Amino acid sequence: MRSRRKLRFRLVVSFALFGFGLSALFAVASLDIRTRVENQLITSSLQDEVDHLNTQVLEHPDRAPAFDIVKAASWSDRTIYKAPLTWQNLDTGVHDVYEAGPDGRQRHYKLAVRRKDGIISFLQYDVSRDELGKRQLLLAVIGAVFLFGLLSLALGLWLSRKVLKPVTQLAERLRHFRKNGKAEPLAPHFADDEVGELALALDEYSNRLTAMVERDREFNSDVSHELRTPLAVIASTTELLQGSPDLTDKLRERLKRIERASRQATEMIEALLLLSRAERRGPTRGETTEVAKVASDVIESQRPQMRDKPLEVELVVHSSLSVNAPASVLSVALTNLIGNAIKYTLEGTVTVLVEKDRIDVMDTGPGIKPEDAERLFQRGVRGEGAGGSGAGLGLAIVRRLCELYGWDVSMRPRADTNGAIASIVFQ
Structure with a gap:
């Protein structure tokens, strides 16, 4: 009998490796997706900002350029009226502000406010691009989850077929034995694991069942022989006695009853033997x-x-x-x-x-x-x-x-x- 690892050990190792490999692949994929999205966003933001800067310098070379990503401004208590209306009453801290951007679309900004010694400073940061990046990252992660789900299904099918192959082989051999009508030892064909133990237990059960069936068949044969012989003697004796000319009617009737009883006993024995063998026999x-x-x-x-x-x-x-x-x-x-x-x-x-x-x-x-x-x-x-x-x-x-x-x-x-x-x- 071939010696292998226990089936339980192989199942544990297979699923442990499967889980570790899948987690590692997902981690690598998540980091790669995050890096790609960040690089894409940073590159796009910097490119848009430098194009805007270049356009401002060409159109108005005498003005200080303004920036879209980060903007800063300071006013005093007397000049705060020059600030945007939505900014004027904001306290010190960081606030979420939604305003129309240069392109006319609604954008999300983080606005930091500091009020100190009569000076009010504002620092505005455009976070709309970050939110776009989050959406792209979410879509990428959902796609990765779907892809890894399909990969898990494929690997699970392969692992289940690989690990449960001995069980399938055992079932096929049992079906083959049922078709051929004869039992052969199962244990030599399987490894020394749980499936091998099951095959050995089935072999032992088959041997006990075969021995029991053989004893039952021998018992039926012995009973049939031992009972039919005296019944045949009774039947032949009553037949001979009925041929005697000096029998009275009363004795003749009793002999007929004995003959009928022996015939019924013979028929009952034959029927019970058919039932014990589950054998259907025609005339x-x-x-x-x-x-x-x-x-x-x-x-x-x-x-x-x-x-x-x-x-x-x-x-x-x-x-x-x-x-x-x-x-x-x-x-x-x-x-x-x-x-x-x-x-x-x-x-x-x-x-x-x-x-x-x-x-x-x-x-x-x-x-x-x-x-x-x-x-x-x-x-x-x-x-x-x-x-x-x-x-x-x-x-x-x-x-x-x-x-x-x-x-x-x-x-x-x-x-x-x-x-x-x-x-x-x-x-």
Whole structure:
């Protein structure tokens, strides 16, 4: 495994260098902008002043020249009336004065006033050019901020891609494993840093998960073999016993019950194994399963539950319906639905209705509440009146089988009378 700096250390160093570099660039740019603006303003001001001075000397060589940037004048208390009207009542200090300049535009001046011993002195400085420089500096700084913002975005994208590249590679390898269906060690491909530790933890988790799946697969295989063998013996033995000529009708009926029970157990084992592997398997040789026939067999297998009950079970077939699923799966689902209807119905009728795309099991029992219809398909939940029998797993198994084959199973209360309707819609 390659040895590198920790990812946290690289992030800290990268952002520290990034911040230092960006601050240094901004400082250099600010100083450069300030220097350029100052030089430009000073050059422009001096050039304008010397041009004005030259013009005054040429036009009036006998007069003392006046200056626009700085002007000075002094008056006494008796001659102060000669000063501009806005200056005459100003106290000692520095004042902001806004007057029209030689070009007729409003300009901003700083006016220093000193009153002492009857002499009043004024010193005027034109700050309009400084304000122009400030505006130019502000615009330049805003432009620099925008430029450095774009530079920061570009550098941030580059740094994030560089620093987070190992994480992206780890995600790509995980997606590659998912596509190929096999897991390979991740840790050897990454450095000895946080991402490498994550890859090592994922390898350990994958090994534990693989071992657990393998144990589950072996357990299912062992259970399937160990349970199917005695059930096959029971089925063959009952078949042989039924062929005996000296059997009484009562014994023959009991042997049929044993045969039906062993067949149901075999079907339940097969369905549970399919659920444990989340494996959808269709009937052999492309055959389909006739829903009405399976429903009829289930009804016959459930007749012992109707003893001592004023209850009738009828099968109504409105349309022929076949599904692409093993008969054992359909039998397990219908056994739970029809068996529940018979168990909860003390008297009346249980009707199994086969339509062109669905099968409905309607009973005349106590019914269910609309808000409990979906909850009954959860593990461990039993309907009202269940007593102490059952673990509340039958409908949960039916739901899982239907989800495996893309069917829609539901329950709802009857609208015409007491009772409930359990439905499987085949899609």
